[in-house]
Amino acid sequence: MALPNLCQSAFAVLRQVEPIIVLEQLGSTLFDTALQMVVKDRCANATYPDKSREDSQQKAMTDFFMTYNLIIRFVPMIPALLLARLSDRGRRKAPIVVPLGGYLLSRLILLLVVIFRLPVEVMFGAAVLFGLSGGFCAYWPGVMTLASLSSTTTDRSKVMMKVELLYGAAGVVGSLVSGHLFLAYSSSLGHGIVLLIVSLLLHLLCLVFSIFLLQVKQVSDKDPDESCHLLSHTSDTAPVTEAPAGINKVNVVLLFAAAILYNFAVGGAVEILGVFVMKEPLSWSATQVGYGNAAGCTIFLTSFLGVILFRRCASDITLILIGMLSFTSGIYFMSFVTTTTMFYLARSLNLFALIPMPTIRSLLSQQVPASACGTILTVLQLALKFSGLAYIPAFTKIYQTTLDWFPGFVFTLSSIVTVLGMIPISIVGCRSPQRRQYKRTQGD
Known part of the structure; x- marks a missing residue:
């Protein structure tokens, strides 16, 4: 009797979005390490006038990743919007299934590049195919939409952070084994083959799960008219605030501005x-x-623990500010890293750096009806991708320019931009208590 119940429970778990998150992230971390090492190998003999061999390799690598990442951020914009529209019209699985097909194709192309010693520039074509499938720009809002719809508004921040927790845990495991798998030989084909085959199989399994097992469900709040508070720590005795008749455009703009600056x-x-x-x-x-x-x-795990620790005594706005402060301190320290030990010390300061983005998504999702949740999250994701069209070439060129005298200058610049991103979040925090107090007075 226990065995059928166990099988039934296991099947119920496989029908949720969490196994797909884990499998996809495992495969992606293996792919990321493989791509990083393949590009390093192919750029080893790069030469530029008036540059040393190492600086030439650094320039060739940064130029490749600049072009590759620009393609990944630009191409998915229209496909992601179309998939978001499909999602809001009832096809919730579309923004997950279609991008996973793109993931599978891009991993297969890198495997072919390694096996047949094709030029690494072939990966630009893989990036285009990946983008046409919607890529991460469609996949992650699709995952977040399912997580949002399967939770109540009061638990939404916690649920989204659980998604981030699984994502991070899978990333830790995949990253730890990726380097060792990369060094494993496969016949006479060299390094990286075993790593890419495992990554390919994981994405294939992920795609099969999303097509045949993934279940879409929506949980309604007990009181449909319950307010979607901006601050999560309101007491149980506080008056219930009615949902606004329209979207609070000022708060939405401020949240978008903070998200873009932080991203x-x-x-x-x-x-x-x-x-x-x-x-x-x-x-x-x-x-x-x-x-x-x-x-x-690992920062995904510590950020989740940070949410659990602070959410009982701090508002969502405060959580975001804590996360931003954590990142800006760690990345500023990274500017002066010269040893591996110093690198991990700098990383340790980033313990809560991933709290801001899911919390901002949670706040945005609470400002719109469920029928528009997928669209608003996708628009945010598109805005973040569009900002990449600016920061990728900017940071790349600044790094190449300062490579000789201060390679860590880009990290100092990053810390400054983070401080700027704290300003609109602070404004939202200042506005929210006044708005809540006004509504309580009006209710009295």
């Missing part, structure tokens, strides 16, 4: 960080790259 800072720093650790004095190997990526994914 600009984080994205620009991470864009350079993967290349930064491969130059002297760090000069990381494939195994160290995997460990470094694992350290980055």
Whole structure:
């Protein structure tokens, strides 16, 4: 009797979105390490006038990743919007299934590049195919939409952080083993084959789960007229605030501005960080790259614990500010890193750096009806991707310019932009108590 119940419970778990998140992130972390090491290998012999061999390699790598990431951020914009419209019209699985097909194709192309020694520029075509499928720009809002619809408004921040927790835990595991798998040989084909085959199989399994097992469900609040509070720590005795007749456009604009500035800072720093650790004095190997990526994914776990720890005594606005402060301190310290030990010390300051984005998404999702939830989250994701069209070339060119005298200058710049991003969030925090007090007075 226990065995059928166990099988039934296991099947119920497989029908949720969480297994797909884990499988996709496992496959993606393996792919990221493989791509990073393949590009490093192909750029080893790059030469530029008036530059040393290492600086030439750094320039070639940053130029490749600049073009590759620009394609990934630009191409998905229209497909992601179309998939979001399909989602809001009832086809909730579309923004998940279609991008996962793009993930599978891009991983397959990198495998072919390694096996047949094709030019690494072939990956630009893979990026286009990935973008046409909607890419992460469609996939992640699709996941967040399912998470939002399956939770009440009061628990939504916690549920979204649980999604981030699973994403981060899978990233830690995948990153830790990725370097070792990259060094494993497959016949006479060289390094990286085993790693990419495993990544490909994980994405194939992920796609099968999303097509045949994923279940879409929606949980309604007990009181449909219950307010979607901006601050999450209101007491049980507080009066119930009625939902606004329309969207609070000022708060939405401020939240968008904060999200874009923070994404600009984080994205620009991470864009350079993967290349930064491969130059002297760090000069990381494939195994160290995997460990470094694992350290980055660990921040998902510590950010989740931070939400659990602080959400009972702090508002969502305060949580966002804590996360931004955590990132700006760690990334400023990263400017002066010269040893691997210093790198991990800087990373340790970023413990809560991933709290802001899911919390901002939670606040935005509470400002619109369920029928428009997918669209607003996708519009935010598109805005973040569009900002990448600015920060990717900006941070890349600044890094190449300052490579000789201060390679860590881009991290200092990132910390400054983060401080600017704290301003609109602080304004939202100042406006919200006044708005809530006004409504309570009006109700009296």
